[in-house]
Each structure stands twice: as C-alpha cells, then as structure tokens.
Amino acid sequence: MGGRSVPGGPRPVGLMATSRLEAFSDGVFAIAITLLVLDLAVPARSPSGSGGLASALGREWPSYFAYLVSFLIIGIIWVNHHTVFDTVRLVDRPVLFANLGLLLVVSALPFPTRLLAEYLTAGADSHVAAAIYSAAMLAMSLAFSTLWLVITRDARLLHQHIDAASSRAALRRFGLGNVFYLGTIGLAFLSAIATLAVHAALAVYYCFNQLPVARSGAVAPDGGIRRDESDG
Amino acid sequence: MGGRSVPGGPRPVGLMATSRLEAFSDGVFAIAITLLVLDLAVPARSPSGSGGLASALGREWPSYFAYLVSFLIIGIIWVNHHTVFDTVRLVDRPVLFANLGLLLVVSALPFPTRLLAEYLTAGADSHVAAAIYSAAMLAMSLAFSTLWLVITRDARLLHQHIDAASSRAALRRFGLGNVFYLGTIGLAFLSAIATLAVHAALAVYYCFNQLPVARSGAVAPDGGIRRDESDG
Amino acid sequence: MGGRSVPGGPRPVGLMATSRLEAFSDGVFAIAITLLVLDLAVPARSPSGSGGLASALGREWPSYFAYLVSFLIIGIIWVNHHTVFDTVRLVDRPVLFANLGLLLVVSALPFPTRLLAEYLTAGADSHVAAAIYSAAMLAMSLAFSTLWLVITRDARLLHQHIDAASSRAALRRFGLGNVFYLGTIGLAFLSAIATLAVHAALAVYYCFNQLPVARSGAVAPDGGIRRDESDG
C-alpha cells in the first residue's frame, strides 16, 4: 500500500502515495547538490604558461570552502528528508506544497553559495553576502519545520508504528536550530569567514545528531517481524 | 499490475506501465525547476569593495520575481501532473508523445523566464518579452489539456475507480485557463510587470484550486479498503 | 522478480534487475534533453531599449530549430529505450556497458546541437557543423543497434513472452536507419539547413513508426490476463 506499484489504488480521497514526491525531491536535491560544481571556476590560462596555476587555484579557496559547506548542508537536508518521509505513508495536497516550499529553498542554495564564494573576502560586501547565506539557511530550516508540522497534523499520513506525539516533541527540539540560524545572520556582520565556519560546524553537528523520529516497529533478532503492542 | 516491479508482464499489446513515464517526467520537471537558479546572477565584484553589493542585488529584483513565479508555475504543473497520472493505470504511445509535448514546454520555460528577467524594465522590449512569457504559459496549458484529452480517450488506460465522464467535465473547466493565458498575451502589451504579477496570481489560484479528478475509491475508517459499488 | 523491490534477491549469478539501469538512463535522458535550453541565448540588452528585441530573437531562429529537432530526437530515443527495456527482464554487465555507450552519445548531443545552431548560416563552416551533427546521430543509431544486439544475444535476459527471433528481424529493419543517417553526413556538404530539416523529418517518421517489438502476452477483453499458449 502506498508504493509506486499501485499508484492509483483505493486510498482515502485526495491522499497519494509518497513515491513521486520522493522521486521529484530526490531529483531536485541531486541537481542542486551537483550544480554547485559549476561555480568552481577554472582560472584563465595565462599566455606565458609558467607555473602560476597552483597559486591561482589557491586564491580560489573561498569557492572550495563554500562548495564543501553547501554540499554538506544539502546532503544533510536530504538525509533528514529521507528520515522524515520514511515515517510517512500517504501525502495530501498541503504536504505537496509544503515540500515544494522546501525544494524552493534547496534549489536556490547554489545562488547564495556563489554569492558568498565571490564576496567572502570582499570587505564590507562580505557581510552582506554572509547575511544572505545565513538567511537562506534560516529559510531552509523554517521550510523544513513547516513541512514536518504539515505532515504531523494528520495521523492518517503516518505509518501506524510512528508515535506522533514524540515526533512533535522532536520537532520542538529540532526547531531550536532556527534560533541558531537566526544568530548566524547577526554573526555575518562581524565576520563572513566565521559565519561560513559556523555553518560548517552546524552541518557536522547535524551529521552526528540524528533527527529523533520516534518509532517502535522492530525486527526480532531471528529476522521475524515484531511490533510493540502499545503501537500496533 | 502496472508497476515498476513487473515492467514487461502480460498487458494489452502496446500498453506500458506508467513508472518510467513518471520517472522521466519527474527528472525533466526537477531539472527545469532547478536550472532556473543559474539565471540568478552574482553581481561583478567592484574593485573598491565598499558596500555596493546590497544595492547591486536590489537592482536584480526582476530576476528574483521571475524566478519565484516560474518556480511556482513549474511546481504546480508537477503537482497537477502527479494528480493526473495518479488516475492512470497504463500508457500507450500517443500518451508518451503527448507527455513529451508537455515536457518540451516545461523544459523550455527557463528561456522565457531568463528573457523576461532581463527585459522586464526595458521599455518597448519589455512587452515583447512578456508576450513571449505569456505565450509559453499558454503553450503549457494547451499541452496539458492535450495530454489529458489523449489519456481520457481510452478507458483501458484509467484505473477502474476513475469516473471518465466527470474527468472530461473537469477538463472543460480546466480548459477555461487557456482563455486566461491568452488574455495575458494581450496584457503584455500594456505592462510587462502587471503581466508577471497576473501569472503569479494565477499560480497562487491554482495552488488552492485542485484539478478536480473524480474518484470514488476510499479507505474505510477502520483502515480496510472499501469500493463504491457503482464503480468496482 | 527483477524489480526494485527485491534488488538482491536470488537471480542467476551476474544478472541484475533493470530498475537502476532504467533510473540512471532516465536521469541522463532527462538532463540531456533539458540542458538543451541553456543554449537558447537571451540577446544582450541594447542601451537604447527601443524595441529591437523581436528582430534580435528572430535572428536566433537556427537555435530554436536545432533545439526542437534535438529535443524531438532525444525524446524519441527515450521512447524507444523504454519500449526495448519493457521487454527485458534482467541485465548483465555487457548490457550495462552497451547502455553506457548509448548514454555517452545521448549526453553529448547538446554539443553538436549548440555547434549547428551557432554555425547553421556560417557559409563553409556550416557544412562541417552539419556533418558533425549527422555523425552524432549515426553514432546514436549505431549505439542503439549495438545495445539491442547485446540484449537479444541471451534469451535469459528477455521476458518469456518476447519472441527473440522476431525481435532480431525487427532490429534488421531498424538497422536500415543507420544507412539513412550515413546519407545525411553526405547531405551536410550540400546544405546544412536541408540536413537539419531531414533530421526533423526522420524524427517525425520515427514518431509514427514504432519500434516493432514482437510480443504475444495480452489481456483478454474482460480484463483477465491471457497468455498465448505458444509462448508461455
């Protein structure tokens, strides 16, 4: 039920399987994360050809730094998107549009990345670029929180073994991230480089701190399927 | 039946599952919607580096406006494409080509978007750019209507619980949209900015007004599957 | 059997399901067909802004012509790829690499398209560009024929209801297309525009002339599944 195999099978009116939402989202995530590479510029070939390439590439370090941080962030959003939709059984039209809101921010991320890479060492302008980058991350975090709110508003959308109350509690803890991202907008006006470094640190932090989705289904050690009685 | 799992299983000769059509379409939609970001230009770094970035970005507002409207429109086409193919069980060669016609318009949309972003405030040329943008939206709407006509011409292509007669009636209502898009071509010669604003409003309207696909399959409150007798 | 759902289930050693080959191919087709739009250039904004956009766009007709023909050709290759893999049950390593050969040509098509769009009206250089375009189409046709030869060499790869002998006969008829594509290389040295027009005509011809894959599975009019005794 709810898989690609029976896309139009009997389901509550207006509810749809998650498969195409996941496929479309995977496409947007994959393209956004791969388009970042287009902004790694190859230095113009100097006429003399006398060994200046290494230093020319070295001067491009802001591009590599911004590329790495943005790749990591989009990658982690994808992992969390995957984790969230692993708990979802069906989607309705509001979920499709809340997801579209998240994809809008994700697909736009190559632009603030390019902007910050270009202006990271540009004096006064570096603060503007870093603030825009931080604002994009805040928008991403808010869009993600909104998506989760929209999903958990209707228990029919979730798999039966998901504990909706715990999931909402997890969302409150996750929502604290929004405060951190808001703080990085302020930090941008102190130092653009420090701002990018903090985003890198936040991304690494989210690598190790899993989105705590409460679930109670489990497979017994013998390989058979076991369900906690309290949930089934 | 009809899923990716059994792509070559026994089916009427010449009919195919919808899975690859959906996967290919999801790919084109995802790429077209993400390529839009390539046209958000990073202003050239001025030599002085004295805080002109914010105003330089501000002058780029037509790019952001066109980006948002086109993103929303492609997103809504995707939602409607998803809604339509949720009713489809099998596809034949005419459906593949009607779908290809829609994808031609969708994949071309970044071009009129870029054109309108560049010329939105360009005097006489702004009307030409806005008319081309509107014509692209009309072509998209016509391609979508054609796709639905081709799908509903053969009842074998639809899931049994879909009411083909109601779906065709819905198409007639949906077809009224073509008249609106035709009107925006005329509006383009009055004001390019108003034209883009009307497209934004039409997109928001379509967010809230669902493509009315008639279906009668439903899941009973106890989680079991129930079918209306009149359809089964 | 052979679907995404059981990707590592028991199968003959070295054989794999078709799902990821199809997903990867769908991705490459979707990206190649959508990247074509990047070569539709927005004319530079003239300082006066006095209505020269329409004629500037008109001068770009070779770009639109080449875009349409290449879109149609990639679209038809995708339809035929879909039709072929609808008959395939399992793939082995030689099929993966033959498919990679086809994808190499498909993903490269935006380059000869861009080249021909730029040089279509460029005198002597137009013949070189048209010959390269035709050579790319010949390479595409040869890669497709090779893929089919590699698939039909092992009956275990096909669904049981596919008639391998008829499929090979169909391949011979299809192989005649290679001769036509060879002819367009010669035509390129007479007229680049005529060459592109012939490619358009060939593409339209292939729209209506289906790749004749012989199959005998059928669904009885009552909706039940029927198999020809001679194949089952």
Next chain:
Amino acid sequence: MGGRSVPGGPRPVGLMATSRLEAFSDGVFAIAITLLVLDLAVPARSPSGSGGLASALGREWPSYFAYLVSFLIIGIIWVNHHTVFDTVRLVDRPVLFANLGLLLVVSALPFPTRLLAEYLTAGADSHVAAAIYSAAMLAMSLAFSTLWLVITRDARLLHQHIDAASSRAALRRFGLGNVFYLGTIGLAFLSAIATLAVHAALAVYYCFNQLPVARSGAVAPDGGIRRDESDG
C-alpha cells in the same frame, strides 16, 4: 522487504530501505556525467566564415579526450555502485554519510576534468592540473573503499546470500587500485598527457574486471529459484 513499496514498514530501528539512496545516487551520477558536456566549447564564429571550424575543433582535442575519460570513469563508478548495492538489503545513517562522501567526489569530477582539459598542453601548469585530476581519482577510490567498509561492518545490512568474508577479501584486492591512483599523481609531474592516457587505460581495465562480489544465490536452468544450502 526493503523496497520502495513499503518504505516505512517494520524494520530494525534506524535501518532504512536502499531505494532512496539509490535514486538520489543515480540522480547525482546522471547529472555529473551529463554536466561534462557543458565544457565542450563551441569555437567563436569568425567573421569571415571561411572554413576554419574543422581546425578550430581539432585544437580542442584535450577537451574531447578528458570528456571521454571522465565519462567512462563516472560510468564505471556507477556500474560498481550498482553492483555493490545489489548486495545490500538495508542501510543505516553511517552508510548514508559514507555514500554522501562518494557522491561529493563524483559530483566534483567535472571540475578537475575542465581544469585538465584547459591545461593539458599548458607546459608547467599541465603537471599541476594532471596531479589534481589524479588526486580526485584517488579520492574517489578511497571514498568507494570506505563505503564498502562501512557497508560490510554490519551483516544485517547485507542480503543473506552474500558472503561477507569473501566480500571483504574482494575489497582488499580492490583496494590495490588506490596504490595505482597514488602512482598517477607522481606520473602527473612527468607528463600530463600520459597521466590522462593511464586513467583511460585503468578505466578500460575496470570495464573488464568485475568487482568480485561473492554471492551464491542462483536460478536453476529450468527458471526455478535455487539457493545453495550453505547460505540459505
């Protein structure tokens, strides 16, 4: 079990089906391999239009050479990724991040490809470009080995008919490739063209030398499914 059809079904806590990891990876591979074509430059149209296109294209041979080698390498990584995940039943968070590490290198490959294409014949700078290209290949190989180590550390992640001990032995043989790639970094300082040629030769070698995944499931000649008793 473990397929897209039942994405949230009961599974050990923290383990997920492979379908979305595969779909996201297929997307990144497909985009990286197709973006390579953007770096095949169309020569600027000379004003005279007197037949200089052929020689202008001929001077671009480093671009075509680098394009072909990188296409082949990304294609082979995809084939091997497919072969590896054909043995995987479930994934956990460390596998998602190890896979993200591989995708980081894959999606970055268009950059060293563009760099080497531009600098292949650039005297002293050619060695720097070739060393960076070789380092990218070494990073790719290390990321692939890491991914396999992370997968084979937990037998629950593999299909039951996979022999984990043999798979780890295969990994040791595969790991020898890392030494070769390290050697190509040294070779880069002797000759950039020879370095690219060696990468081409290594890619062709990997075409014919399959990643030796030990498996014992088999289909009996009569089409029925047979399992080796020692594994079932």
